[in-house]
Amino acid sequence: MPVTLQDVAREAGVSPATASRALNAPELVAPARREHVRKVAAQLGYRPNRAARELITGRTGNLCLVVPDLENPFFAAVAKGVQARARALGLAVVVADSEEDGHLETELVGRLGAQVDGVVLCSPRMTDEALDEALARDVPLLLVNREHPGAASVVIDNADGVRQAVAHLHALGHRRIAYAGGPAGSWSDARRREGLHRAAASLPGTEVVELGHVAPVFDGGVSVADLVVANAATAVLAHNDLVALGILHRLVARGVRVPDDVSVVGYDDSPAATLVAPALTTVRVPLARLGRDAVDALVNHAPRAARRRTASGETESPAPVRLSVELVVRDSTGVAATAGDA
Amino acid sequence: MPVTLQDVAREAGVSPATASRALNAPELVAPARREHVRKVAAQLGYRPNRAARELITGRTGNLCLVVPDLENPFFAAVAKGVQARARALGLAVVVADSEEDGHLETELVGRLGAQVDGVVLCSPRMTDEALDEALARDVPLLLVNREHPGAASVVIDNADGVRQAVAHLHALGHRRIAYAGGPAGSWSDARRREGLHRAAASLPGTEVVELGHVAPVFDGGVSVADLVVANAATAVLAHNDLVALGILHRLVARGVRVPDDVSVVGYDDSPAATLVAPALTTVRVPLARLGRDAVDALVNHAPRAARRRTASGETESPAPVRLSVELVVRDSTGVAATAGDA
DNA sequence: AGACGTGCTGCAATCGCTTTCATGGCGCCT
DNA sequence: AGGCGCCATGAAAGCGATTGCAGCACGTCT
Structure with a gap:
């Protein structure tokens, strides 16, 4: 039922290889042909099968976000930021709620990590040891609101x-x-x-x-x-x-x-x-920015195993992205009551 | 690097076919062999490649949730419920925020719908026409907080x-x-x-x-x-x-x-x-229940094109799941002030 | 004019898994 | 004892895309 690349190729009178290239590596195919293929694809409503693509390229086009509690406005805001930035990059976001539980968190990272291109782990509750293990897997991991040796992270000051x-x-x-x-x-x-x-x-x-x-x-x-x-x-x-x-x-x-x-x-x-x-x-x-920057850092900086070892053998952390914060004075603070009495 | 079914099969001394069956259709393989394969798989840390599976079965193991605003506590709560129930069923949830925009919503359903087994569409802002189109695609669609002819839905009273x-x-x-x-x-x-x-x-x-x-x-x-x-x-x-x-x-x-x-x-x-x-x-x-029931309804009830046509030619909607609500009296309501003056 | 480079294109292999189909062995029935 | 059928298993065909490699045509240089 869904239209495949084969269909497009046949309809356009080219081989599947050319059709693929026309869409993904435009510079490799003659302009006229390229446009023709693209037109046919559009007209047929072709949508690449992500599974097939993933199978061969190894990239899923999905990011995973793990937060302790989706209902907590802090995480909701970060999630929204992650969401928005990921969409802009053409990525989808798989969200998981760890219910403030370090063990569940660890399990989620393990389970979901395998099927995504990267994991944004927000305010991890897991132990440092569990974090080390998570890092050892070959999924790019980015920490928000926590620093850890060898892990990329985005934090606030x-x-x-x-x-x-x-x-x-x-x-x-x-x-x-x-x-x-x-x-x-x-x-x-x-x-x-x-x-x-x-x-x-x-x-x-x-x-x-x-x-x-x-x-x-x-x-x-x-x-x-x-x-x-x-x-x-x-x-x-x-x-x-x-x-x-x-x-x-x-x-x-x-x-x-x-x-x-x-x-x-x-x-x-x-x-x-x-x-x-x-x-x-x-x-x-900057809640939303925290999310956005997390995605950016993950995509740019943590491509497959961000941690390296320096010549001295120490684990080298990518420098954390540190966002500044700002006091907002409203009505809940005022001049201190005179000490003691009065 | 990751361990494949082939690896498991080789290590267990069986064919890939048998290994696959031992894990997915246990009744088809002799008990002793089955257990052996499973043990080997566990020990090797085998994790099935979802893309490969999806490619052949057509099922992704992913659900998609589209909400107008993740930061709105109402949707956050629903998302949490969806999340929890999906996890219990072994499904992952792709979340998308439509920013209260019906067009973006439509686009998201189209884009994400293609790569998931079903879509939970929460408080859709899109028009009835757009909904009709979305339903016409062959992705199971479940509406939360809205009813629409031919669409399965979970609503409150x-x-x-x-x-x-x-x-x-x-x-x-x-x-x-x-x-x-x-x-x-x-x-x-x-x-x-x-x-x-x-x-x-x-x-x-x-x-x-x-x-x-x-x-x-x-x-x-x-x-x-x-x-x-x-x-x-x-x-x-x-x-x-x-x-x-x-x-x-x-x-x-x-x-x-x-x-x-x-x-x-x-x-x-x-x-x-x-x-x-x-x-x-x-x-x-019942926010969380709204989410949970949505997943259940989607999984049980809306398997590929829930709408059918009755003998009379009318579009038959699956009956909406309707959840009851309850007034909670707190301190913001009181006896009415005497009319006018006094 | 021949050799060679360049630019496009197609063939075919491949990713990891599921599933159909065929096969071989065994038990059971007559 | 022979035949039938069932069960467990393996071989192999894909699913739909990407991509290395080879080939072809053409242009250019010598």
Whole structure:
């Protein structure tokens, strides 16, 4: 039923080889003939059979994207970016949701990786060892939001985002800042924590109160909000907007005024940040660009086994693409309440 | 480099044919041999080449999901459901974002449809004519959130959701209810509108004020919020939660109290509904189930050209799967303000 | 004029797997 | 004991595209 290259060739009065070349390597076939073949193909509605092509070329024209949670606006935005860029390049995207589970993630990469040209692995939850194994397969792998020796990656400047946030809070007079961290084992959380302490250290008199690890969702924020108050912090920095929103919600519910009593800062600037009142001050992450750049990096840079070994025998990582972030000040942060009383 | 069926066959001392059967049609090969082959395959880490299989069987093991906007929590949730169910069935999902554009949607269905076993088309924006054409191709097509003659579909009971919402508002004393409709041409919006008027008609003294078509996003809600007040409605029903949130935001911003002055009802019960204060009263849609059932319906019911013609010559639609919805009452709805003054 | 290069084209092999068909061996029935 | 049929197996034919290689025709250089 579907029209094959053979059909086109026959109809155009050329051999299949010529028909193929007319479409894929135009410079190899005489102009007149080439145009004729193309016209016939168009008119017959010819669509190359991808399976057949893949079988011989080894390329599928598919990319795979693995994310921890499609419903998380952060990943949804990245997915959208990946999607858009891939389409522009004529690639299709196979999406998989790992349900925040490192093992499932590993399995998905293994299963899906075999049938695509490359895998974009977003905020991987898997261990470094599992990552090593995944890299050992011969599928180009690109990490988003995580760095790993030998792996190509696109990341944001986690530490700098925190630095900007802290500088902002410090400027408003906050000296005791709580941090609601991300999931245990989150690479980006570790970077932010690090940046947080460095930033605090460089700002005289600034103390950091770590509130521990929090599930990166609304309820996670709800569950730590009281700790902010209990620790007498005048500001809290959350691992992401969802957590910030949860904190905000709980604070307001118990009568704490934001930003009068406590300032709240999120991270990501997901759409939800402006859904609430007061609108969330947050660190804007170029979500869509993260996705786009991931595809570009994967296509350009990670063609079949990106890791090489240097003469010294060390594993050489391709330099990560690092995207800058920018603090967006909205209504959830304000001048610090006068310390203690008043 | 990758291990092929040939390798397995050679290693196991059987012909490729037998190896193939041992893995795909176990009953056709002697138990001892079968197990041996399977063991060898496992041990060699054999992974069938999908392209080769597809080339001969014509089945790809891929499903395609087309949604208007991946970042919209409604579609994200459906995508997640589709994803999960497909994985359980051993299928991969190719996701495409049509950017709310009917033409792009049509093109995507055409392009991607050719390389998958079936397409789940979610809330299609394309015209009925384009849908007809899409159906004419021989790719099984399943519609979510839209019905169309001759197409299999999974929908929610749009009208009933609105009915429940109206009944709730009516019970609270609201008599003048505004409706912020969905995008022009939205099938579900038409169903809801219809249900709205029917519900209103059955409830004595209830008036409906149509606010027109609204972009199904936060800003869309913001832009019609003032109309609610201007029309002296005491309650407003929005096409979805995002719009409801926008309305809520704007009302609060201009000092209208919710629910004291105006009650707001959303639709979908997306996660965002509980992010705000007051929490949104909304119609809960079984989002994940929508996705799961879509996959099931596609796989079971729409195998290659679901439409048939009855003896009478009419096009026979497979009966749509209709999922029920349920009103979730939260804090954005309350007893109607006494009419006019006081 | 002959040799050689260049530019197009077609033949045929090939990718890895499935599936039809033919074959050989064995058990069972009469 | 012979014949029939069934079961398990292997040989081989593709699925639809790409591509190395060879060949042909023509133009050019010597």
